[in-house]
Amino acid sequence: MIVGEVINSRYDIKMLIGDGGMANVYLAYDRILRKNVAIKMLRYELSKDATFIKRFNREAHQVTNLEHPNIVTSYAIGEYKQQPFIVMEYIRGRTLKDYLREIGPLTEEEAVYVMIQICQGVDEAHHHGIIHRDLKSQNIMIDDELNVKIADFGIALSSHEADMTQTNTIMGSVHYLAPELARGSLATPASDIYSLGILLYEFLTGMVPFRGESAVSVALQHMEQSIPSVSETFDDLSANYDYIIARATAKKPADRYPDVLEMIEDLRVAHIEGSVLESDSSRHGNILDATMIIEPVRSARLKDDAIPYKTKKQFSFLSLVNGILYSALIGAIAFVFWMVVWQPGLFSTDHTRIPDVIGMTYDEARRTFDEAGLYDAQIQPIEIINRDVAEGIIFGSNPTAGTQVRIIDDRILRVYISARE
Numbered sequence: 001m002i003v004g005e006v007i008n009s010r011y012d013i014k015m016l017i018g019d020g021g022m023a024n025v026y027l028a029y030d031r032i033l034r035k036n037v038a039i040k041m042l043r044y045e046l047s048k049d050a051t052f053i054k055r056f057n058r059e060a061h062q063v064t065n066l067e068h069p070n071i072v073t074s075y076a077i078g079e080y081k082q083q084p085f086i087v088m089e090y091i092r093g094r095t096l097k098d099y100l101r102e103i104g105p106l107t108e109e110e111a112v113y114v115m116i117q118i119c120q121g122v123d124e125a126h127h128h129g130i131i132h133r134d135l136k137s138q139n140i141m142i143d144d145e146l147n148v149k150i151a152d153f154g155i156a157l158s159s160h161e162a163d164m165t166q167t168n169t170i171m172g173s174v175h176y177l178a179p180e181l182a183r184g185s186l187a188t189p190a191s192d193i194y195s196l197g198i199l200l201y202e203f204l205t206g207m208v209p210f211r212g213e214s215a216v217s218v219a220l221q222h223m224e225q226s227i228p229s230v231s232e233t234f235d236d237l238s239a240n241y242d243y244i245i246a247r248a249t250a251k252k253p254a255d256r257y258p259d260v261l262e263m264i265e266d267l268r269v270a271h272i273e274g275s276v277l278e279s280d281s282s283r284h285g286n287i288l289d290a291t292m293i294i295e296p297v298r299s300a301r302l303k304d305d306a307i308p309y310k311t312k313k314q315f316s317f318l319s320l321v322n323g324i325l326y327s328a329l330i331g332a333i334a335f336v337f338w339m340v341v342w343q344p345g346l347f348s349t350d351h352t353r354i355p356d357v358i359g360m361t362y363d364e365a366r367r368t369f370d371e372a373g374l375y376d377a378q379i380q381p382i383e384i385i386n387r388d389v390a391e392g393i394i395f396g397s398n399p400t401a402g403t404q405v406r407i408i409d410d411r412i413l414r415v416y417i418s419a420r421e
Helices: 042-048 050-063 096-103 108-127 159-164 167-176 191-205 215-224 239-248 260-270 280-284 298-305 310-341 360-372
Strands: 011-021 023-030 036-041 074-080 083-089 140-142 149-152 351-353 378-385 394-398 404-407 412-419
Touching: 023 310, 036 042, 036 050, 042 050, 042 083, 050 074, 096 140, 108 149, 108 191, 108 260, 108 404, 140 394, 167 191, 167 215, 191 215, 191 239, 191 378, 215 404, 360 378, 360 394, 360 412
Parallel strands: 378 412
Antiparallel strands: 011 023, 023 036, 036 083, 074 083, 140 149, 351 404, 394 412
16 A cells, blocks of 8 residues: 555655556556546556566556546556556546446437447547447446547556456456457457447336346356347337347447447437337348349340350450459549548648657747647647756657657647656
8 A cells, every 4th residue: 555655756645536357546646747647557466577568668658648528638658666656637527337326327319428428438538549348338437418438548458468457446446347358359449339339228218138146157148148129128218229128239340330430430320219219221222122124044044145246255354344443443542542541640630640749849849840730739838857957958758759649729749747856
């Protein structure tokens, strides 16, 4: 227990506010930022595992680059007595699990409002290549206005081996666990989408869909059973939510929503009076379902065989030419799509890349950011004691150098400046 201690001559540890299978979370006062922060510190017994520490630190560096109103902000990373930790935004409020225990199920409007916020945060993480791996109501903070922030991105389940040795963590997460993860497969964005479907079920009913005496029994239900219908359990709930939950929690990852944005689209439609969400073939129409006159397969084949040889050869040549042209067209469209979507900075003047300002003074960094087009960005200097770097010199930034960003007014760019006690 480190309550009452001062970490790295900066963080005054006030009290323990969270106790999990992977880490403990403390309320601390940051002497430099002059505000309360939350410090998530890896549990002592896990800090002896070199592999886990490496993964923890890698994920920690990734999440410090995430900036989104629905994600708990990570300020810095560090180490105390060989235990790595992350310094995070301190959120006044309670977890969604506690909120549901106290208030009960959410209304349709509340569930959609909360879910869209969570989905937007998850989409931002997926856009940066980060998978949460442990989405559950215990990892989501909510205030009285139903504003939510997701915590523990990429940390709680960053090591499969560690998960399997922490029984209480398995018990806490198995209720939201995608079938492929229960089988031991690697996490993908589709795994997060499965957890989002379970969360929607929980918001609407006040409970998780599967319960059992052990983690294994619950995991088996996720692997073998369909999620119960919310509209059959509660008559006042729209069947639209059954559709969204069923699609998000399909047993095969390929059958789930292809991305979080499509799930958001259905959530926005779901609670509109009279709206009906259906399968893609029903919603957009399937030409094979339309009424048409089709010749019997046998007669059609006979007619094709009766075509003179010369005619068939000419038809094949034209088909070849058309095939080449269509292939070229599709290739061109794919290339343009790739350039516009994945390399927007090449076609748009509203993108730039964060320049490398490590080794500069604050004034030099300000000029460098201006030269990169970030004229209106707010440069937030954060002084951190660092004996390895000369005083007043920048040794880090957030976002990191090379990160592609949009040029947005009032963007906050943090630079970490070496300081002395």
